[in-house]
Amino acid sequence: MDTQRKPPSLVDLCINLAIENVRYIGSVSGLDSNLLERILPHCNITQLTRIENCSKGTDLSPVTDKLWKRFYEMEYGVDNANRVIERMQQKKVQFKWKQLFEIIYLSKFCLDIW
Structure with missing residues (x-):
């Protein structure tokens, strides 16, 4: 049995950090939708509203x-x-x-x- 765990990728570490600090996120314009799909579900209504309002010109609805x-x-x-x-x-x-x-x-x- 392999007891060694694979270390998390840099992307996973960054996503976890973003999730932990979602209350500070403003504009997400230009961020890949795959990343947003992993981060934004951790928002409450107020946080999601703020992120959408700060991301002017970007359609986040998908x-x-x-x-x-x-x-x-x-x-x-x-x-x-x-x-x-x-x-x-x-x-x-x-x-x-x-x-x-x-x-x-x-x-x-x-x-x-x-």
Whole structure:
């Protein structure tokens, strides 16, 4: 039995460091999507929003859309998310999950202050 472990690659070390310090990450413009797919799932809503806002001119939705869907499901339930998917298919429209999350969040916020 081989008891020696392979040391982590420099890329893996950098990714782990980025994950540990995700609260400090700003713009990720120009970063490879494969790296983002390993780092961004460790963000909370505030961190992901900040990273997207700081990364102006870069469409992160191919990586972040599934993360926003997960936030949506956690906040509003999987059944609600499935109804949204069904309605989008019926109406033949497509929205990004971040948009859907923000619309419902803001509408709840507005109702609370009225």
